[in-house]
Amino acid sequence: EIVLTQSPGTLSLSPGEGATLSCRASQTVFKNKLYWYQQKPGQPPRLLIYRASTRATGIPDRFSGTGSGTDFTLTITRLEPEDSAVYYCQQSGTAPLTFGGGTRLEI
Amino acid sequence: QVQFVQSGAELKKPGDSVRLSCKASGYDFTSYPLHWMRQAPGQRPEWVGWITPDDDETNYSQRFRGRVTISKDRAATTAYLEVRGLTSEDTAVYYCVRWAGGADPWGPGTLVSVSS
Numbered sequence: 001e002i003v004l005t006q007s008p009g010t011l012s013l014s015p016g017e018g019a020t021l022s023c024r025a026s027q028t029v030f031k032n033k034l035y036w037y038q039q040k041p042g043q044p045p046r047l048l049i050y051r052a053s054t055r056a057t058g059i060p061d062r063f064s065g066t067g068s069g070t071d072f073t074l075t076i077t078r079l080e081p082e083d084s085a086v087y088y089c090q091q092s093g094t095a096p097l098t099f100g101g102g103t104r105l106e107i
Numbered sequence: 108q109v110q111f112v113q114s115g116a117e118l119k120k121p122g123d124s125v126r127l128s129c130k131a132s133g134y135d136f137t138s139y140p141l142h143w144m145r146q147a148p149g150q151r152p153e154w155v156g157w158i159t160p161d162d163d164e165t166n167y168s169q170r171f172r173g174r175v176t177i178s179k180d181r182a183a184t185t186a187y188l189e190v191r192g193l194t195s196e197d198t199a200v201y202y203c204v205r206w207a208g209g210a211d212p213w214g215p216g217t218l219v220s221v222s223s
Contacts, residue, residue, distance in 0.1 A: 035209045035210065037152075037210070044202055044212075044213035044214065044215060044216055045152060045210070045213055046211075046212070046213070047209045047210060047211035047212070050208050050209035050211075051208070051209075056209060056211060088151060088152065090152075090210070095166070096154055096168045096169065096170075097142075097154035097168075098154070099151045099152050099153070099154075100151065101151050102151055
């Protein structure tokens with residue numbers, strides 16, 4: 001199965017700053033079927049980015065995804081306190097679907 | 108809007124079985140695959156399996172194959188997940204999720220606790 005490794009494990013930043021979250025796959029993610037989710041305590045994950053770079057409905061343009069192959073990045077600009085959450089990457093290009101271990105973002 | 112109503116929390120003993128339900132509304136239930144994910148406390152989400160929207164074909168993670176069954180009732184727009192032979196490692200929140208080019212949205216989840 002494809003192993004997704006996220007870094008850093010924890011990121012502590014101030015409001016207004018930018019964040020760069022990394023997701024590295026153990027093998028090529030087929031058709032860039034790589035997704036990013038945000039999860040706040042007590043809530044289910046919420047889809048932010050699909051197919052590596054397309055924002056999901058209602059997601060502000062402060063969130064952007066880039067990358068292909070095995071290296072993917074989620075960038076969040078102009079951080080706000082409500083961006084505090086755990087961010088997961090996930091791939092569906094090769095069964096089984098797998099998730100990264102998450103990056104905790106503290107604002 | 109798309110909504111899921113999942114069944115209530117369950118407390119089970121090792122070896123028990125559990126059947127969870129997920130009622131969907133706000134979209135054409137027969138047009139999107141329905142996945143089940145789970146998330147143990149403090150852990151990443153984990154894919155359990157999925158069911159196709161029209162012909163009820165299922166696919167399960169190898170980790171759970173033989174121990175889980177996903178089904179659905181199209182008329183009731185409800186999906187089900189049965190897990191058999193529960194162990195403490197099955198303690199988790201179980202989510203139903205619509206697959207719309209990404210897991211979106213997720214249901215609120217059902218907590219399954221397994222303890223002797």
